[in-house]
Amino acid sequence: MSRYSDAEIAALYRVIRERRDMRHFLPTPIDPEMLNRLLHAAHCAPSVGLMQPWRFVRVTDRALRQQIHQLVEDERIQTAAALNERSDAFMKLKVEGILECGELIVAALMEQREQHIFGRRTLPEMDLASVAGAIQNLWLAARAEGIGMGWVSLFDPVALATLLNMPTGSKPVAILCIGHVKQFYSAPMLELEGWAKGRPLEELLFHNSWGNTMTESST
């Protein structure tokens, strides 16, 4: 069957709605078989020219996890400084759960990507788009399994690459905190905290020309 059942379709839309970028975790370990399922879901992602540019580093070494946490803490302070008048509000936000989460995975772009031209001659950044699709797969699968995930991008990529012995040309793009949670946020945490407010889709959808939010039937 090409179309899924109504119940299956409803489940998919529900998980898309209920997925959250989590920062609060319980320390309960993640079942290794579940982690395997989540990573395989990521690996099912589309990739430009089938290059599969994603690489994952599973961090089980406790000292390494502490070092990664310190990198993020350093960048958190740098980001706060760059935010000027919003600096204090930013410093009050919880932006990561690196030390608490059950599993820590660094997602990265592979090295030697310049060899892949298909779909990337004018848009070389499509490799990152592929990695992001893989991470979104993992995120949705985790949510359905009742597991939280947070994507942390507050770090110096060169420093993190050094910590993980990454080769020239590769680049870390996400520190993924994966873990059990007490509860999922009812809305994006940055909305609940009053940091930002999402805009309705209708303002971001144009018709034939940028900025044209009016459909023909609504004119």
Next chain:
Amino acid sequence: MSRYSDAEIAALYRVIRERRDMRHFLPTPIDPEMLNRLLHAAHCAPSVGLMQPWRFVRVTDRALRQQIHQLVEDERIQTAAALNERSDAFMKLKVEGILECGELIVAALMEQREQHIFGRRTLPEMDLASVAGAIQNLWLAARAEGIGMGWVSLFDPVALATLLNMPTGSKPVAILCIGHVKQFYSAPMLELEGWAKGRPLEELLFHNSWGNTMTESST
């Protein structure tokens, strides 16, 4: 409930496995309500600092669709030339279904992104990651609804931005072909066509240090 039912979880993993990057479409129109659901699924995506950097341009003008097709055709020839010895094989591949698909949507990065520092001070490209997550949501929702989607990145972004009257600082990143299909590919089309072969996850998953594919239990 935090964890979804077994049947719901199974449906999600199935749609993640069965999603395909489609290039073959039937001209049957897409129900506008379904298109609305798909775009709302995209809009549920996570975004760095809740910046929601995605913009969508729905192309209903037939002449505009033809112009976009020509842009892709131009880039297809440029890409073939850049592929040297694989040029002939590349030219035989069907790389887009722009003229056949029921709906054509251009996904783009918004303008004035430099104002958003949260999570982007060291990794400004996180805006693209957010857009890619939105597109992956749309892709999965379409597959569950029995609708195919293809992400075309063979175009000159400046030329496409000009066609769509996009402001300075914005950037198109995807031409999304959305439509009914006769059938979904049983595997990625580039594998079926012998262009490339996917690698197993195990080769791309490292432990604590890049290149370390051995787990402790397997040593």
